Amino acid sequence: MIAGSIAKILKTYHANTASPAIAMTISEDQRVLYSNATPQQDHFFESNFRRPFSNWKANVGLKNTNLDELARNSFLHSAGATLLVVVFLLCGMALTIRATDREARLAQAKSNFVANVSHELKTPLSLISLFSEILELGRVNNEEKKAEYYRIIRHESLRLNTTIDNILDFSRIEAGRKxxxxxxxxxxxxxxxxxxxxxxxxxxxxxxxxxxxxxxxxxxxxxxxxxxxxxxxxxxxxxxxxxxxxxxxxxxxxxxxxxxxxxxxxxxxxxxxxxxxxxxxxxxxxxxxxxxxxxxxxxxxxxxxxxxxxxxxxxxxxxxxxxxxxxxxxxxxxxxxxxxxx
Known part of the structure; x- marks a missing residue:
């Protein structure tokens, strides 16, 4: 009767008292008043009740495991969670580095593009300016030479036009308007x-x-x-x-x-x-x-x-x-x- 009353009171104040992991024993002198299971090893916690039950003693242990095994399992769970977090962090770092590297390479490519296009535009413009100035100043009297200079100007104009067309078409393609x-x-x-x-x-x-x-x-x-x-x-x-x-x-x-x-x-x-x-x-x-x-x-x-x-x-x-x-x-x-x- 005492054991049933104790179990009822314990369940009222601690719903997990009947947990399969906990073994609890309450005794008075050498007489067991309540016990829900026998611990796998010795009890790891002992305490006397206060008055008016000062002669009662509570012993708590583990039913299906022991402290070493519990500590090991806790360590393994913590290590697994830590490892998972580390893997996610490493993956995030790798993706960030990859994205940064890609952006850096794209920025470098764009920088090279600007430099190369500037050269592509400047070269024909320089030749057109040079030969048109020579013709304008009347420094060429040979008709065959004049015809050659006109051909150079026309060719460089076409070359310049091709470069500009490529740039404009690229812009239209990027904007989805080509x-x-x-x-x-x-x-x-x-x-x-x-x-x-x-x-x-x-x-x-x-x-x-x-x-x-x-x-x-x-x-x-x-x-x-x-x-x-x-x-x-x-x-x-x-x-x-x-x-x-x-x-x-x-x-x-x-x-x-x-x-x-x-x-x-x-x-x-x-x-x-x-x-x-x-x-x-x-x-x-x-x-x-x-x-x-x-x-x-x-x-x-x-x-x-x-x-x-x-x-x-x-x-x-x-x-x-x-x-x-x-x-x-x-x-x-x-x-x-x-x-x-x-």
Missing amino acids: TYQLVDGDMADVIHYVLSTHRYQIVNSGFDIQTDIQPDLPSVLIDRDAMAQAISNLLDNAIKYSGKVKQISLTAKTLASNLCVEIADHGIGIPRAEQARVFEKFYRVGNGLVHDVKGSGLGLSLVKHIIEAHNGTISVESDVGKGSRFRILLPIAASVPSANDA
């Missing part, structure tokens, strides 16, 4: 037009352009100006990055259900590890020979955007020191919409 008007077009005409605009640069630089354009090429849906810009950018790169072998080949043919255009040079080439990245904006190959030639880092990214807007693909094959070959594939079938928003 559109293309696709109509039936003749790629052979586009290629011949691009070659005619580069004739002075090709001849003046001593290049030999070998063309192999298949007769009666099927028409494809293209934005003529955009496609001319893409071919022009590829041809510019072939000229700028050619080595001592100043030979460029340009071919156009049908390949299965596609029209294939290839531009190949015998220049410095692109390392295999970097070939997948040359179409990224601002990216320039990490090669000292490449950085000797100024460029905006936008040309190939614009080419990729233009070709993909025509439902086509562009790829590159290259070996360092042997040259590069860029291949454009455009679908012949009239499956492209008449206007393509990029």
Whole structure:
């Protein structure tokens, strides 16, 4: 009866008294008044009650475990929680460092872009200013020399216009406002037009352009100006990055259900590890020979955007020191919409 009353009182004031982890015994002298279980080891806590039960003693122990095991489990739980927090912190630090590094590289790329574009704009402007001043002052009496200076001015004007077009198109692409008007077009005409605009640069630089354009090429849906810009950018790169072998080949043919255009040079080439990245904006190959030639880092990214807007693909094959070959594939079938928003 006493044991039942004690258990009832204990449950009233401490609802967890019957917890399977706690073993409690209340005794008077050697007589047990209440016990809910036998501890696994000796009791770890003993205390006498106050009056009027001063001859009662409470002993508390652990039923299914011991202090060493309890401490070990507590340590393991704390260590696991700490390890989890450390892992989350390390992951957060890694992501922060990665984001910071990416932002730093992008900032550096933009800085290089500004420097390179400034050079790309300044060079033709300087030549235009120089030769126009010479002509204006009447320092050239030879008609053939005058014609040559006029050709230089015209070529540098076209070069300047190309650079500005690339920058403006890049801006429109970034803002999502670049559109293309696709109509039936003749790629052979586009290629011949691009070659005619580069004739002075090709001849003046001593290049030999070998063309192999298949007769009666099927028409494809293209934005003529955009496609001319893409071919022009590829041809510019072939000229700028050619080595001592100043030979460029340009071919156009049908390949299965596609029209294939290839531009190949015998220049410095692109390392295999970097070939997948040359179409990224601002990216320039990490090669000292490449950085000797100024460029905006936008040309190939614009080419990729233009070709993909025509439902086509562009790829590159290259070996360092042997040259590069860029291949454009455009679908012949009239499956492209008449206007393509990029």
